[in-house]
Amino acid sequence: AVLFLVFYSAGVINDNIYLQPGQPLTIVPVIMASIAPLIVGSVVFYLFERFTASGFKIFAGIALVLKVLSLASPFTMIPNVTLGYSLVLCLMHVAAALSLLYFIRRANQGEFVVTDSFAVSN
Numbered sequence: 350a351v352l353f354l355v356f357y358s359a360g361v362i363n364d365n366i367y368l369q370p371g372q373p374l375t376i377v378p379v380i381m382a383s384i385a386p387l388i389v390g391s392v393v394f395y396l397f398e399r400f401t402a403s404g405f406k407i408f409a410g411i412a413l414v415l416k417v418l419s420l421a422s423p424f425t426m427i428p429n430v431t432l433g434y435s436l437v438l439c440l441m442h443v444a445a446a447l448s449l450l451y452f453i454r455r456a457n458q459g460e461f462v463v464t465d466s467f468a469v470s471n
Contacts, residue, residue, distance in 0.1 A: 356437045358384045383445045416446045
């Protein structure tokens with residue numbers, strides 16, 4: 350969401366390109382498109398950790414492949430998109446994926462201790 354606001358303020362993301370007919374990209378879909386995959390990714394990671402011997406490696410490999418495949422969508426799925434707009438969307442996708450991997454790796458290494466209802470850093 351921070352990257353969206355920065356690039357929107359810089360004019361790279363603007364209201365002239367419509368992701369859906371008549372609807373420019375706004376902050377709400379960006380937040381939703383960031384949170385939903387992160388929640389799904391966290392659940393998938395948990396399942397890999399629970400049922401395999403090397404959950405993080407498997408999860409990271411699958412996440413990398415899916416991320417690379419998803420980088421084509423800003424270039425191919427949005428009509429009349431500019432190169433800068435597409436590159437910024439790709440950057441936002443990569444930032445979301447890297448943040449997920451970073452925090453999962455930290456949690457996996459025991460840097461977070463989960464107590465009753467919240468996590469605290471060691």
